[in-house]
Amino acid sequence: MELSTKPLTGMRQLYPDEMAVEAYIVGRIRDAALAYGFEEYDGPTIEPVELFLAKSGEELVSEQSYLFEDRGGRRVVLRPEMTPSLARMLASAPEVSSPVRWMSFPVCFRYERPQRGRAREFRQFNLDVLGSAGVMGDLEVMLVLDRIMKNLGAPDGAYQIGYSSRELATGVLERIGIAGQDGQKALGAIDRIGKMQPDEWTAYAEAVLGDPGRAVLLGRFASVRSLDDPWMRETASGLPGFDSMLELRRLLEAAGLRAASFDASIVRGLDYYTGTVFELSDTGGGNRRAICGGGRYDNLVGLFGGRPMAGVGFGLGILTLRLFLETYGLIPADPGAASRPDVFVAVYSSAEAATALSWAESLRSSGLRVMMEIEGRSLSRQFRAAGRCGARFVVVAGPDEVASNTASVKNMETGETTRVQAASVAEHILSVPGSRQDSR
Amino acid sequence: MELSTKPLTGMRQLYPDEMAVEAYIVGRIRDAALAYGFEEYDGPTIEPVELFLAKSGEELVSEQSYLFEDRGGRRVVLRPEMTPSLARMLASAPEVSSPVRWMSFPVCFRYERPQRGRAREFRQFNLDVLGSAGVMGDLEVMLVLDRIMKNLGAPDGAYQIGYSSRELATGVLERIGIAGQDGQKALGAIDRIGKMQPDEWTAYAEAVLGDPGRAVLLGRFASVRSLDDPWMRETASGLPGFDSMLELRRLLEAAGLRAASFDASIVRGLDYYTGTVFELSDTGGGNRRAICGGGRYDNLVGLFGGRPMAGVGFGLGILTLRLFLETYGLIPADPGAASRPDVFVAVYSSAEAATALSWAESLRSSGLRVMMEIEGRSLSRQFRAAGRCGARFVVVAGPDEVASNTASVKNMETGETTRVQAASVAEHILSVPGSRQDSR
Numbered sequence: 001m002e003l004s005t006k007p008l009t010g011m012r013q014l015y016p017d018e019m020a021v022e023a024y025i026v027g028r029i030r031d032a033a034l035a036y037g038f039e040e041y042d043g044p045t046i047e048p049v050e051l052f053l054a055k056s057g058e059e060l061v062s063e064q065s066y067l068f069e070d071r072g073g074r075r076v077v078l079r080p081e082m083t084p085s086l087a088r089m090l091a092s093a094p095e096v097s098s099p100v101r102w103m104s105f106p107v108c109f110r111y112e113r114p115q116r117g118r119a120r121e122f123r124q125f126n127l128d129v130l131g132s133a134g135v136m137g138d139l140e141v142m143l144v145l146d147r148i149m150k151n152l153g154a155p156d157g158a159y160q161i162g163y164s165s166r167e168l169a170t171g172v173l174e175r176i177g178i179a180g181q182d183g184q185k186a187l188g189a190i191d192r193i194g195k196m197q198p199d200e201w202t203a204y205a206e207a208v209l210g211d212p213g214r215a216v217l218l219g220r221f222a223s224v225r226s227l228d229d230p231w232m233r234e235t236a237s238g239l240p241g242f243d244s245m246l247e248l249r250r251l252l253e254a255a256g257l258r259a260a261s262f263d264a265s266i267v268r269g270l271d272y273y274t275g276t277v278f279e280l281s282d283t284g285g286g287n288r289r290a291i292c293g294g295g296r297y298d299n300l301v302g303l304f305g306g307r308p309m310a311g312v313g314f315g316l317g318i319l320t321l322r323l324f325l326e327t328y329g330l331i332p333a334d335p336g337a338a339s340r341p342d343v344f345v346a347v348y349s350s351a352e353a354a355t356a357l358s359w360a361e362s363l364r365s366s367g368l369r370v371m372m373e374i375e376g377r378s379l380s381r382q383f384r385a386a387g388r389c390g391a392r393f394v395v396v397a398g399p400d401e402v403a404s405n406t407a408s409v410k411n412m413e414t415g416e417t418t419r420v421q422a423a424s425v426a427e428h429i430l431s432v433p434g435s436r437q438d439s440r
Numbered sequence: 441m442e443l444s445t446k447p448l449t450g451m452r453q454l455y456p457d458e459m460a461v462e463a464y465i466v467g468r469i470r471d472a473a474l475a476y477g478f479e480e481y482d483g484p485t486i487e488p489v490e491l492f493l494a495k496s497g498e499e500l501v502s503e504q505s506y507l508f509e510d511r512g513g514r515r516v517v518l519r520p521e522m523t524p525s526l527a528r529m530l531a532s533a534p535e536v537s538s539p540v541r542w543m544s545f546p547v548c549f550r551y552e553r554p555q556r557g558r559a560r561e562f563r564q565f566n567l568d569v570l571g572s573a574g575v576m577g578d579l580e581v582m583l584v585l586d587r588i589m590k591n592l593g594a595p596d597g598a599y600q601i602g603y604s605s606r607e608l609a610t611g612v613l614e615r616i617g618i619a620g621q622d623g624q625k626a627l628g629a630i631d632r633i634g635k636m637q638p639d640e641w642t643a644y645a646e647a648v649l650g651d652p653g654r655a656v657l658l659g660r661f662a663s664v665r666s667l668d669d670p671w672m673r674e675t676a677s678g679l680p681g682f683d684s685m686l687e688l689r690r691l692l693e694a695a696g697l698r699a700a701s702f703d704a705s706i707v708r709g710l711d712y713y714t715g716t717v718f719e720l721s722d723t724g725g726g727n728r729r730a731i732c733g734g735g736r737y738d739n740l741v742g743l744f745g746g747r748p749m750a751g752v753g754f755g756l757g758i759l760t761l762r763l764f765l766e767t768y769g770l771i772p773a774d775p776g777a778a779s780r781p782d783v784f785v786a787v788y789s790s791a792e793a794a795t796a797l798s799w800a801e802s803l804r805s806s807g808l809r810v811m812m813e814i815e816g817r818s819l820s821r822q823f824r825a826a827g828r829c830g831a832r833f834v835v836v837a838g839p840d841e842v843a844s845n846t847a848s849v850k851n852m853e854t855g856e857t858t859r860v861q862a863a864s865v866a867e868h869i870l871s872v873p874g875s876r877q878d879s880r
Contacts, residue, residue, distance in 0.1 A: 002745045003490060005532035008516065011484030013529065016542065019480050035804045037781040037811030037829060040459050044451035045485065045518075045547060045561055046506070050443060066486070068508030071551045074448065078485075078518075089453065092445035097828060099815060102456065107485060107547075111511045121485055129814070136793065136814035147804065254794035255801050305442045341477040353576065354694035361695050364475045364587065371477030374569070374576035375539060388537060389477060 010120030020336030043085035091304030098131025128313025162263030163278035168241030344386035348398035356397035366426035450560030460776030483525035531744030538571025568753025602703030603718035608681030784826035788838035796837035806866035
């Protein structure tokens, strides 16, 4: 039987060209997080289902998770997101000094219909501050997010970071007569407002709240796009959630984060958020899904017993971010350039292989990256291979070269060929400025 | 209900300290592979079970795999190894120029009893040369393996790379009267020789082959440790597999790979190997499991239809390698040092937060890594936090500093504190040699 040449639908399969793009994006993200003192961790791919049942939301576990029984009879899932694992790690960490700044690049899994920007297996970036309850923590994770976009060359105005607060939303909803269970439902309705036509949403909100008047007020709240909105100032005045938003705005301005603006329609779908919530989106409309979402979850670590610990963070889909960068032409033409070989060692025939090998090994020990011919092709085909791999020098081991123990060294940029004593080839190449592809 | 604070048994959960060790090892491995012109790829975590049923061996799939049905009714497994996915990627690659040099760092899964050096979820390094059928390919992957060990500081003599050939073994077995089905069983028996007492193994081999005489000859073959062994030279003379081994030895010597030596007891457990096989092990006996195993698999890509493509490569367990490095004291004391912040920005009180924030952001935009106080702790506690995070400078934003727009900059190594104009702090810090933790 012939095996299929295709991976399963929605799986992550990256050829080197695509992997280089991912590595480029991951590298820029990591640099941004390191600029704020974050450290990297990783958690298990397979988790007990209870971990996500508690707080991730019903849909994620019962409809979208890869859920199965392992050989020991445990009901497990492939992590659909990272935050619950992170919370558990913090809850059982032997000794960490707060606040904790942690990041990770987990591969996560959700059984959804694959579409643009959405796969069943996907790499995500997660960044969290834990053990810090104030808006300074909220601010910091938003600053990292903005710096990621700047590191990737995103122009001002191409993206925005909308923020709001679940605490504020809950407080305002109570004041307009939507409390308790209805408050939870109303948050769910706000979460859908961007995905429906206005009429459709109004009917939906009326059905959810059982009351046209409250549905109108809910729509009014969700339409607020500024903390200076007069209705908002009047309705929310004195609420702690409102004061936090005002303080967050003041700090965002001090830090110069111009892409951020208040948006009451943002509540985020995960059940564990308790305070500030935010998302990053493309202003151009070319990419409709939020590139990143996050928020504050102050009650998650406490689920594991022991001391409670406040947390705030976000998850950023690498694939979604990549689509954004492609839309704006921000992926470099050759993202893998810095990983290419410096030198190609061409071998005239098998009689020269042993000598060529010792030359290649010596160059490698001098810190050069060397691709060597292993196929016995003609020299002209070897030169073409050298061109394809991007090497800046070709070292030829032919009968003359081996007999005289001097290599022919061709500079592929200038076209110049020099005969160099075998022992001095590395020195000769390293003396040419830019001879190495990266700044090792 | 309180949730468990423990991950499932055998899962990969890495706190930042442990992650830094892994990142250190992965970095050295990647450098070694880049020195030979390898490119990085990645494949799916979830694969159809058929992919491994074909050639990975019965035990791996039916006893050790995480096997389940997905929501679409497909029988899938979490990859227990990478090579079949790699073969499929090559079989369906739109256009690759041979030979292909590819590497990957997949997380793989096997449901085994966890023990020292063995987890159920583990990160592996995979490196393969495809589209090259000669011993030069075998040699190259062995050279990368050796360079990995050298990059990690492994001393000569601490490890050895044993190699043999399935082609040679099959040829010799035929000559001593063990052919066809019996030949396959005999390879299986050789694979167990190191795991049993001699008497136990002899009885086992007799039972497998149904014949004491052939069992003795099989034991004789498996005991060979040199290609110059007289029995071997006589028995294997003229076999293509023997000539390949002699050629491989010649090239290993030319390349200076002193850790490699012939060992007929090596056959490797995976069904798809067809030629050269090898493994790397600790000579000291502190780590009994092979750190790395690999070999040539010339018929794997052809399983997917289309053109056949020769392949040779290895898989290296990061955890097993880490145990080896720990045994020899080769893990640096602070493997994460290069990722630490350069500067800690201390904030006297919330009144100075906005100014401190603008200073911190400006330092970050100058390329410095800056951890900033977000908790409002006392200055003395902030200085302790700065010490813990490894920052070489503390920039203090107090009332005087903010009023005069000059920061107090303390050099943590010299203990010296200087007042610097806010706009010049980055310049001041960058002018100190070694002010940045890495060589960005």
